[in-house]
Amino acid sequence: MIQVYAQNINGTWFSLACAEQQVFGTSFGETEQKAIGNLLNNLLFNIPFQVFLAPSAYAKDTFALLENIFEGKDVNLNLNLAVNNLPEYTKRVIKATMQIPVGYVASYGSVAKAVGGGPRAVGNVMAGNCFAPIVPCHRVVKSDFTLGGYGGGLKVKYQLLTNEKRAYPSSIEIRLDDGAMQIYPVELALKDARFDLFT
């Protein structure tokens, strides 16, 4: 039985699906309904779940982690994510995406180059990301450094990236199991962002 929780932190609703100290999905939204809706939408397991009003200790800890990520802080991600049932390619993309540090972004194309496959396939994985914002899909942008899309809305993507500014001087290459991935300072993606594109 999977346990589902929702909690409001500083005006944002976070949602969590977990069992046995293992995270099956996370999400967030403007309202409690949206947060849980997003969560269940992406949850691909057809397993019974139960919604709890009061968070368990484990849920509390995880919510605190989500909030820290949301605010752009550097956090230690030693969470136990339930990815075993996901398709092989999806796992690879998730793993690579989690290697993007705070303060940097990657493009769909550079992720694709690192894990194989094409940019659109990477976009597909992001669109179904069950672990936002733990798996930092908001750090993946288009090759021209416009934001691309975001499940939670582009405004949120912009906000998250703004919180993660670290003023790194240049792009670097990070090593993955499979290959290498080029990542760029997040400022590049924020420079030309215009709010009128968000509506």
Place this chain on the structure above:
DNA sequence: TGCAAACCATAAC
């Protein structure tokens, strides 16, 4: 700039 074609793993049928 703007448009069309190539791109590639999933999910749905």
Place this chain on the structure above:
DNA sequence: GTTATGGTTTGCA
């Protein structure tokens, strides 16, 4: 099996 669908990219006018 086959088709449709993207949070894309690239080339070309």
